[in-house]
Amino acid sequence: MPEFIPVLTREEIEKLVAGVARSISDDYKDQELALIGVLKGAFIFLSDLCRHLTVPVTIDFVQASSYGANISSSGNIELIKDVGLDIRGKHVLIVEDIVDTGLTLSYLVRHIRSLGVKTVKICALIDKRERRKTDVCVDYACYVANAGFLVGYGLDYAENFRELPGIFHLQL
Numbered sequence: 366m367p368e369f370i371p372v373l374t375r376e377e378i379e380k381l382v383a384g385v386a387r388s389i390s391d392d393y394k395d396q397e398l399a400l401i402g403v404l405k406g407a408f409i410f411l412s413d414l415c416r417h418l419t420v421p422v423t424i425d426f427v428q429a430s431s432y433g434a435n436i437s438s439s440g441n442i443e444l445i446k447d448v449g450l451d452i453r454g455k456h457v458l459i460v461e462d463i464v465d466t467g468l469t470l471s472y473l474v475r476h477i478r479s480l481g482v483k484t485v486k487i488c489a490l491i492d493k494r495e496r497r498k499t500d501v502c503v504d505y506a507c508y509v510a511n512a513g514f515l516v517g518y519g520l521d522y523a524e525n526f527r528e529l530p531g532i533f534h535l536q537l
């Protein structure tokens with residue numbers, strides 16, 4: 366039986382998300398922001414984050430898959446869903462659930478830059494640094510974790526456990 370070790374409660378996540386939203390709102394004061402959520406993991410985080418922001422936003426999603434991957438990114442990234450809105454000349458904030466090796470995000474940052482945006486920054490619910498393979502810069506992180514496989518609040522293991530309101534360390 367898998368074991369779920371609590372990492373963050375629903376209430377703790379709420380406070381962390383509100384704090385990061387305050388920093389983002391301060392940094393982008395008087396500007397418009399295009400939020401680009403990375404499916405599927407970021408859907409809950411993005412929906413909470415955007416409701417705490419005090420700057421006007423547009424919202425779109427991308428989906429990337431790391432083919433040949435199991436629980437770790439293979440580095441062979443493929444774009445399954447591209448940005449639909451015209452984000453040329455915009456300030457873009459990529460909203461990701463968790464950054465692990467950073468391979469997915471370096472691919473996405475490169476891709477979004479190629480669309481002619483003004484700036485690109487990264488906001489991650491969890492910055493998991495132990496296995497980082499790139500120098501991708503996580504500009505805003507709600508929580509820094511060093512190890513382990515996390516599930517809940519959008520994060521899945523084989524498409525399961527996204528619906529859990531808290532975040533748990535999954536031990537198989």
Ligand code: IMP
Pocket residue numbers: 406436437438461462463464465466467468469470493513514515516520521522
């Ligand atoms: P990266 O390319 O290695 O940074 O992988 C990022 C993607 O891997 C995330 O968007 C997640 O989909 C998945 N991932 C990495 N670590 C975890 C985890 O601990 N729990 C759930 N998904 C994870």
